[in-house]
Every structure is written in structure tokens, then in C-alpha cells.
Amino acid sequence: MTTRAEPGDDQSDPGLSTMMSERRQLLSLAYRLLGSLADAEDAVQETYTRWYAMSRAQQEAVESPGAWMTKVSSRICLNLLGSARTRRETYVGEWIPEPLPDSAEWMAGAAGGAGVDPADRITLDESVTMAFLVVFESMTPAERVAFVLHDVFRYPFAEVAEIVGRSPAACRQLASSARRRIAAARVEASPNAARQASVVRRFKAAWEAQDIETLLSLLDPDATAISDGGGRAIAHLLPTEGAEQIVHLYLKIARFAPPRTILERTVNGLLGLVVESEGRIETVFAFEVADDDRITHIWAVRNPDKLRPWQLS
Incomplete structure (x- = not known):
């Protein structure tokens, strides 16, 4: 190395x-x-x-x-x-990578100890967005290691080979396979943070106003919403497919959920939303926004084990 x-x-x-x-x-x-x-x-x-x-x-x-x-x-x-x-x-239901808060929004309770800021220790770029991390989950362990070491951290394949236990040529193929998975998932290499923020803010306003037409206009017709409760919080066990189904679900949540506050927060380097109820963060939402300013994916993390870094001191 x-x-x-x-x-x-x-x-x-x-x-x-x-x-x-x-x-x-x-x-x-x-x-x-x-x-x-x-x-x-x-x-x-x-x-x-x-x-x-x-x-x-x-x-x-x-x-x-x-x-x-x-x-x-x-x-x-x-x-x-x-x-x-x-x-x-x-695992009970869908598994979503653990969301990472922004340094300015960090709260006590991180794995490393109260008051420790993970964003001061983790370099944020497009390879840490929720969309990228979700695609990483579809890779084999060897593909993931080869891609991250070579394409993200710029280690030569000869050194990657020492870690993966394969030849440099095989590691080159592993990284190439990982790139194809990313391309197939249509994950943006450099997501537009300003565009994402604008769409998420409009989604938040429409959700709070229970504005059906605006919500539908902000969602891709084939959008997917996934929630992760891990058996420790109420969550849908299967993804919700389609804009109309997602709007129906989210309006139902808005009408029948206990009193709560929806806040704008940075999630893995891009604007997302968090739901706070009685002083605790109960859900962290991450979004993927396409070039046409429509939301293609919503990830809702509700498993409290994954939300410890987000809790208020």
C-alpha cells in the first residue's frame, strides 16, 4: 500500500x-x-x-x-x-444502510461516544450517498472491496489484489462488474445537491399540506419507497411501488400518525428529512432525485439501532 x-x-x-x-x-x-x-x-x-x-x-x-x-x-x-x-x-423486512448525519447537525450518541462527529472522520462524496450505498449492497463482497479501494480511494489493482486474495486482473474485472451494477441502477456519479434540496423541500411542503397533486408530480411514476424497521419499529416489510401507492401511504401516515415534526437534515451528504416525535428522531428519509426533478427512490430508516447517532442529547 x-x-x-x-x-x-x-x-x-x-x-x-x-x-x-x-x-x-x-x-x-x-x-x-x-x-x-x-x-x-x-x-x-x-x-x-x-x-x-x-x-x-x-x-x-x-x-x-x-x-x-x-x-x-x-x-x-x-x-x-x-x-x-x-x-x-x-433480517426482518428490508435492510437499508445506516444513514449518516452532517457534521453541523450531529447529535450525541455516536458509536464512538457522545459528542463525536462522524462527518469529521468520514470524507463525504458521491460514493457515500444512500443511492450508492444501496447499490453497493447488490455487489459481492469482493466486488465491493475492489471497487471502493480502486475507484474511490485510488489504490492500484496490484495492492487491491493483496487484500482480496485474487490476481490484479481478477480485481480489475471485479471493479468493472461493480461499475456495471452502478450503471444499471442509473446512480448519478455526481448528484446535483441544489436540485435535490429543491425537490425534497417541495415534497416536504406538499406532504405536510397533504397536497395529492403536487406529491404525484414530484414522484416518478415508477418510484419506489422502502422502509427499514428491522423488527424494532413499525415498517412495511416490502417496498411500496408506484407514485400513487406511495402518495396513498404517505398521506395515511400524515393523517393517522401521532403528532410529529418533519425537519430538513443532511443525510449522507444530500438533503433529506427526519421525523421527530417527543424529542426523538424516529425516522430518517433519504431520497434519490432524477434529472427530470422527480423522486425515484425514498429510503426511510426507522430501526432505532441505526438512528442512535441522530438522537438529541
């Missing part, structure tokens, strides 16, 4: 200097690979545990501690992805 500790770091303790300079990249990588902030934190923590389990002499023999940690962290994530597929086969 080519990543090295930052110049000027305290070289008397390579483990400490690596922790300071590499943690952000490791967490950014692990979150993209696992789709869960909590799991990403665990993977990075396991990486540091393995580093400190080595003797001082073994640490000093490592030419690039950052590169070593990237390799180890990626392998941990690769193993976790395999076991995650098995766990999700028994």
Missing part, C-alpha cells in the same frame, strides 16, 4: 502517529464497505487492536503503518461482509 504517516508525526510511537493520521481514512473506507457506522467503528477498532498486539519491534519493522492498517482493515471488512449477508437473510 502507498499510504504513509503524515510528515512531522511523532515517530517515537508509530502506532500513535498512525492512529492520528490514518483513522479518518480507515473509517471512511470501512463505512463505505459495510454501510454501517457502528460496524465501521468496530472494524477500525479491531485494526488498532491487532496493531497494538504486535511487539514494538514488529511495529517498527512495518515500512508504512498506514498501509498496513488499510490492508488489515479492508480484510476485516471483507470478512464482515460475508457474515453480514448471512445475517441479513434473517
Whole structure:
């Protein structure tokens, strides 16, 4: 691997200097690979545990501690992805990646401890939008690791091969297959944040006003709405397909749900919505908006385990 500790770091303790300079990249990588902030934190923590389990002499023999940690962290994530597929086969309802709040909107309760800001540790770009993370879920673990390492973090295939345990040529094919999945899902490489914000704000206003015609005009006729309760919150077990069905569902929620407040919040780098009831965030909505300014996907995360970073202090 080519990543090295930052110049000027305290070289008397390579483990400490690596922790300071590499943690952000490791967490950014692990979150993209696992789709869960909590799991990403665990993977990075396991990486540091393995580093400190080595003797001082073994640490000093490592030419690039950052590169070593990237390799180890990626392998941990690769193993976790395999076991995650098995766990999700028994998951109640649809599984949606864990939504990530914006730094300015961060609230106490993150996996790393109260007051810790994940956006200060996770680099936000188009590869961390909900649309991208959902497509990542359709990839095999090897495809996901090869694509994220090479296309997002720009590691050469020779180094990716060391992690995945395949040849550079095979890793090139894995990344190519991942790109085809992204193209087939029509996920935008660089989503227009301003356009997304405008459409989401109009959707919020129409939803609160129970304006059927406006809601229908904002949704693609073939739009899909997916909710994730994980068996811990009320949620539809299957996706809701079609604009009319989605409008019917959301108007029913507006009419019969307990009193709540809908707030605009940044979700994985793009404007989304959160529903607050009695001082707690109960739902986080992420959206995908097409070029024609219509919503094609709505993801509603209701599983409280995935909303811990969003809760008010």
C-alpha cells in the first residue's frame, strides 16, 4: 500500500502517529464497505487492536503503518461482509444502510461516544450517498472491496489484489462488474445537491399540506419507497411501488400518525428529512432525485439501532 504517516508525526510511537493520521481514512473506507457506522467503528477498532498486539519491534519493522492498517482493515471488512449477508437473510423486512448525519447537525450518541462527529472522520462524496450505498449492497463482497479501494480511494489493482486474495486482473474485472451494477441502477456519479434540496423541500411542503397533486408530480411514476424497521419499529416489510401507492401511504401516515415534526437534515451528504416525535428522531428519509426533478427512490430508516447517532442529547 502507498499510504504513509503524515510528515512531522511523532515517530517515537508509530502506532500513535498512525492512529492520528490514518483513522479518518480507515473509517471512511470501512463505512463505505459495510454501510454501517457502528460496524465501521468496530472494524477500525479491531485494526488498532491487532496493531497494538504486535511487539514494538514488529511495529517498527512495518515500512508504512498506514498501509498496513488499510490492508488489515479492508480484510476485516471483507470478512464482515460475508457474515453480514448471512445475517441479513434473517433480517426482518428490508435492510437499508445506516444513514449518516452532517457534521453541523450531529447529535450525541455516536458509536464512538457522545459528542463525536462522524462527518469529521468520514470524507463525504458521491460514493457515500444512500443511492450508492444501496447499490453497493447488490455487489459481492469482493466486488465491493475492489471497487471502493480502486475507484474511490485510488489504490492500484496490484495492492487491491493483496487484500482480496485474487490476481490484479481478477480485481480489475471485479471493479468493472461493480461499475456495471452502478450503471444499471442509473446512480448519478455526481448528484446535483441544489436540485435535490429543491425537490425534497417541495415534497416536504406538499406532504405536510397533504397536497395529492403536487406529491404525484414530484414522484416518478415508477418510484419506489422502502422502509427499514428491522423488527424494532413499525415498517412495511416490502417496498411500496408506484407514485400513487406511495402518495396513498404517505398521506395515511400524515393523517393517522401521532403528532410529529418533519425537519430538513443532511443525510449522507444530500438533503433529506427526519421525523421527530417527543424529542426523538424516529425516522430518517433519504431520497434519490432524477434529472427530470422527480423522486425515484425514498429510503426511510426507522430501526432505532441505526438512528442512535441522530438522537438529541
